[in-house]
Amino acid sequence: MTSFTALRLHQSRTHTQPDCRIETINLDDLSKGDVVIRVAYSSLNYKDALAYAGRGKIVSDYPRVTGIDFTGYIETSSNEMFKPGDKVIVHGFGVGVNHDGGHAQYARVPANWVMHLPHGMDLLDACSLGAAGYTAGLALHWMEQCGLTPQKGEVAVTGASGGVASLAIAMLTHRGYRVCAITSKTDMADYLNDLGAERVELTPDFTENRPLRSAQWAGAIDSVGGDMLAWLLSTAQAEGVITAFGNAGGFQLPTTVYPFILRGVKLLGINANSPMPLRQQVWQRLHSDYLPPRLQTIRRVISLTDLPRAMEAMLCRKTHGRTIIDMTL
Numbered sequence: 001m002t003s004f005t006a007l008r009l010h011q012s013r014t015h016t017q018p019d020c021r022i023e024t025i026n027l028d029d030l031s032k033g034d035v036v037i038r039v040a041y042s043s044l045n046y047k048d049a050l051a052y053a054g055r056g057k058i059v060s061d062y063p064r065v066t067g068i069d070f071t072g073y074i075e076t077s078s079n080e081m082f083k084p085g086d087k088v089i090v091h092g093f094g095v096g097v098n099h100d101g102g103h104a105q106y107a108r109v110p111a112n113w114v115m116h117l118p119h120g121m122d123l124l125d126a127c128s129l130g131a132a133g134y135t136a137g138l139a140l141h142w143m144e145q146c147g148l149t150p151q152k153g154e155v156a157v158t159g160a161s162g163g164v165a166s167l168a169i170a171m172l173t174h175r176g177y178r179v180c181a182i183t184s185k186t187d188m189a190d191y192l193n194d195l196g197a198e199r200v201e202l203t204p205d206f207t208e209n210r211p212l213r214s215a216q217w218a219g220a221i222d223s224v225g226g227d228m229l230a231w232l233l234s235t236a237q238a239e240g241v242i243t244a245f246g247n248a249g250g251f252q253l254p255t256t257v258y259p260f261i262l263r264g265v266k267l268l269g270i271n272a273n274s275p276m277p278l279r280q281q282v283w284q285r286l287h288s289d290y291l292p293p294r295l296q297t298i299r300r301v302i303s304l305t306d307l308p309r310a311m312e313a314m315l316c317r318k319t320h321g322r323t324i325i326d327m328t329l
């Protein structure tokens with residue numbers, strides 16, 4: 001492993017969008033850590049696409065290997081928790097943002113960011129879940145902690161064809177929830193029905209901004225933010241539970257206090273960068289009762305060379321499901 005291939009962003013002298021290069025680098029080029037991992041799979045998340053485009057304050061310094069999640073084998077470790085060949089997953093902790101990430105054949109990270117895969121889980125399925133599956137699982141975990149059950153009523157999932165949302169639909173329907181998939185893509189109905197959605201609705205018209213509307217949802221999982229999240233709050237049932245983790249459609253929240261004080265609606269914030277004990281708890285469930293079926297339908301496997309094109313497509317809302325990078329291709 002003297003040298004290997006990586007996708008790195010470099011600061012551009014002329015543009016806010018960084019220069020993206022697939023290049024040969026050495027271990028010494030990577031951020032520091034006591035564990036070296038041979039990356040088997042990494043994935044494309046919205047945050048990687050934002051980093052690629054230089055949008056938002058995602059990457060703190062350059063050059064930077066992108067990739068906020070990955071699975072692979074321990075190559076070397078000076079920490080006794082890990083031995084060569086162990087199967088592991090890494091996501092969060094600033095990986096791919098202020099520490100080199102998973103869009104490379106090798107990654108080097110501190111040992112306390114690394115998690116063994118749940119026993120029996122394979123590297124491809126684990127990466128197909130990745131940060132996205134963890135986010136969907138964490139949302140479901142907190143919603144159920146707040147009393148959501150399938151008997152309470154329908155659950156809405158917005159940005160429905162996206163990575164987190166596709167996994168959320170498969171997880172929810174597998175657990176017996178009735179799901180309404182809300183999408184702006186007219187050609188995605190068959191895909192969303194295949195994942196188990198009972199109904200597919202097009203993004204509503206937000207022009208009439210009302211504090212409350214007819215109550216529909218016992219719960220909602222929102223990738224979009226902005227007007228969409230405000231609309232979900234205004235259409236939630238009494239004691240409905242809404243999880244917010246996304247900003248794909250905007251970061252403002254033009255709402256009122258009425259859903260909270262007249263219907264007792266619960267708005268839960270979801271941050272996938274959780275402490276390790278919570279990660280381990282949710283990952284165990286992702287390998288048991290939360291394990292979504294249909295991962296093969298949700299994932300598309302590409303090579304590192306194809307990744308810049310996939311990032312462009314994600315920014316234009318032309319991707320669906322999860323995009324997985326196989327580092328051996």
Ligand SMILES: CCC(=O)SCCNC(=O)CCNC(=O)[C@H](O)C(C)(C)COP(=O)(O)OP(=O)(O)OC[C@H]1O[C@@H](n2cnc3c(N)ncnc32)[C@H](O)[C@@H]1OP(=O)(O)O
Pocket residue numbers: 045046047050056057058068131247272
């Ligand atoms: C997988 C996870 C995801 O996909 S999350 C979605 C992708 N993330 C984004 O789009 C957010 C990108 N970030 C931003 O646009 C900016 O950092 C935002 C949030 C607007 C804040 O910028 P600005 O108003 O300039 O403030 P600032 O950078 O001086 O920070 C203010 C205080 O907030 C903190 N902060 C910043 N970023 C984070 C973060 N990611 N997590 C937790 N805290 C954060 C800063 O440290 C700062 O606090 P302090 O003053 O240092 O105590």
Ligand SMILES: NC(=O)c1ccc[n+]([C@@H]2O[C@H](COP(=O)([O-])OP(=O)(O)OC[C@H]3O[C@@H](n4cnc5c(N)ncnc54)[C@H](O)[C@@H]3O)[C@@H](O)[C@H]2O)c1
Pocket residue numbers: 044045046047131132135158159160161162163164165183184203223224228244245246247248249250270271272273314317319321
């Ligand atoms: N809080 C966290 O820890 C956390 C973790 C993972 C993802 N996220 C966020 O969740 C969101 C989804 O991430 P992903 O990786 O699934 O991305 P994705 O691109 O796969 O999915 C986003 C979906 O939202 C849709 N969308 C975008 N703009 C829209 C709009 N204006 N109206 C309606 N739909 C719109 C897209 O078409 C796509 O289907 C992103 O905002 C991401 O940053 C947050």
